[in-house]
Amino acid sequence: MKKLLLAAAALPLLALSAPSVAPAQNASAQAEKLRDAALKDDVAFEIMEGLTTEIGPRLAGTEAEARAREWAVRRLKALGFANVRIEPYDMPVWVRGEERAEIVSPFPQKLVVTALGNSGATPPAGIQAEVVGFDSLQALEAASDATVRGKIVFVSHGMTATQDGSQYGYFGAARRTGPSVASRKGAAAIVIRSIGTDSHRNPHTGVQSWAQGVTPIPAGALSIPDAEQLQRMLKRGKPVTMRLTLTPRNLGTRQSGNVVAEVRGTDADAGIVLIGGHLDSWDLGTGAFDNAAGVAITAAAAKRIMDAGRPRRTIRVVWFGAEEVGGNGSNAYRAAHPNDKIVFVSESDFGADRVWRMDTSFAEANKPLADRVAQALAPLGISRGGAAGGGADVGAWVRSGVAAIDLQQDGTRYFDYHHTPDDTLDKVDPEQLRQNVAAWTAMLSVVANAREEIVKAPVTAAGQ
Ligand code: ZN
Ligand code: ZN
Numbered sequence: 001m002k003k004l005l006l007a008a009a010a011l012p013l014l015a016l017s018a019p020s021v022a023p024a025q026n027a028s029a030q031a032e033k034l035r036d037a038a039l040k041d042d043v044a045f046e047i048m049e050g051l052t053t054e055i056g057p058r059l060a061g062t063e064a065e066a067r068a069r070e071w072a073v074r075r076l077k078a079l080g081f082a083n084v085r086i087e088p089y090d091m092p093v094w095v096r097g098e099e100r101a102e103i104v105s106p107f108p109q110k111l112v113v114t115a116l117g118n119s120g121a122t123p124p125a126g127i128q129a130e131v132v133g134f135d136s137l138q139a140l141e142a143a144s145d146a147t148v149r150g151k152i153v154f155v156s157h158g159m160t161a162t163q164d165g166s167q168y169g170y171f172g173a174a175r176r177t178g179p180s181v182a183s184r185k186g187a188a189a190i191v192i193r194s195i196g197t198d199s200h201r202n203p204h205t206g207v208q209s210w211a212q213g214v215t216p217i218p219a220g221a222l223s224i225p226d227a228e229q230l231q232r233m234l235k236r237g238k239p240v241t242m243r244l245t246l247t248p249r250n251l252g253t254r255q256s257g258n259v260v261a262e263v264r265g266t267d268a269d270a271g272i273v274l275i276g277g278h279l280d281s282w283d284l285g286t287g288a289f290d291n292a293a294g295v296a297i298t299a300a301a302a303k304r305i306m307d308a309g310r311p312r313r314t315i316r317v318v319w320f321g322a323e324e325v326g327g328n329g330s331n332a333y334r335a336a337h338p339n340d341k342i343v344f345v346s347e348s349d350f351g352a353d354r355v356w357r358m359d360t361s362f363a364e365a366n367k368p369l370a371d372r373v374a375q376a377l378a379p380l381g382i383s384r385g386g387a388a389g390g391g392a393d394v395g396a397w398v399r400s401g402v403a404a405i406d407l408q409q410d411g412t413r414y415f416d417y418h419h420t421p422d423d424t425l426d427k428v429d430p431e432q433l434r435q436n437v438a439a440w441t442a443m444l445s446v447v448a449n450a451r452e453e454i455v456k457a458p459v460t461a462a463g464q
């Protein structure tokens with residue numbers, strides 16, 4: 001029923017595009033109409049609800065991620081997209097096992113822990129060792145091997161919530177590189193304070209990669225209250241002994257894949273607009289914010305453009321596989337499509353809260369295009385920011401000079417749920433989700449229909 005109403009609502013919009021209006025004004029008017037209609041969108045929420053309910057957690061390379069791809073194909077076809085397909089690739093797969101941590105002495109009690117991606121394993125019965133604590137990654141790096149050897153390293157550091165989520169880059173280093181530093185110094189294992197901003201007993205997982213030549217060791221994250229508990233114990237100055245059991249496994253090479261769908265454009269020479277998010281999630285929650293939201297927002301917006309009539313440029317929606325564990329899907333996609341004329345990229349991968357800023361990466365020649373997008377977004381409370389870098393999935397295109405827009409979402413509460421068991425559908429605010437769809441619809445309408453060519457932007461250091 002809802003779909004019928006939406007389809008009916010789209011008809012008067014086309015009728016309003018009177019031929020007497022100048023083309024640019026006409027296009028702007030259509031973007032505004034589509035934007036305002038998208039503020040009543042239900043498609044994005046329906047995608048999120050379906051994916052998180054019918055599939056749930058979908059760790060990269062697992063059978064669950066494969067089910068998610070099949071689900072995605074069915075849903076994207078039902079929504080009316082063209083050329084819906086799975087593009088498979090192979091990847092190494094890591095899965096979680098048992099995970100337990102407890103203080104043996106001097107204050108025996110259990111702590112809540114989860115393994116970080118690619119963590120090494122303890123024996124089934126776990127390991128027992130003294131804990132050596134550090135306030136930061138830098139403090140661990142500065143420590144002598146003798147202080148660390150044979151011990152369980154603990155790195156604590158308080159990440160703070162910010163609207164732009166910028167603290168993640170700095171504090172996230174403890175997760176990304178801390179395990180390799182600890183292993184190099186001979187540590188038996190490492191546990192870090194979760195990279196997050198909540199105060200619940202939910203540990204935050206996330207990927208870490210072993211540096212070249214480093215022996216994998218067990219690597220986990222304690223929930224923030226548990227990390228603070230351990231810190232208080234260490235401050236009392238007595239040796240603290242922990243028993244840690246983490247039994248993840250490497251399954252070897254398995255198949256993963258990207259799911260691709262298109263809104264066909266009218267002008268094949270005008271290039272392709274590539275958008276999307278990632279279909280895989282961590283295995284602890286149902287991956288609502290990260291990243292059912294992103295695939296839902298981008299597909300819902302593309303559908304709105306499709307339902308309003310064929311755009312000039314083809315819009316290619318990619319639901320990337322295996323973003324969480326290292327961007328295997330994005331890498332495979334780029335390798336498989338070296339000659340595609342992709343002129344614009346954008347991704348959504350920062351939850352479901354409102355868009356507040358637009359970052360751009362355009363050539364000077366395309367400044368009028370950026371201005372028109374900014375104008376279409378301003379009524380949604382979106383201001384102009386700095387340089388767009390893409391994200392984990394489309395950043396490589398941006399770094400090679402492909403034009404991009406980042407619709408930056410409010411990240412104030414994103415790291416309360418990020419990579420935890422608490423990343424579930426109930427956290428989503430449907431009104432903020434609709435604002436995202438409206439922003440994406442307006443942006444896509446302007447970019448996909450722009451009459452000018454979209455040319456390569458100067459390559460900057462912004463993409464990261
Ligand atoms: Zn993500
Ligand atoms: Zn993630």
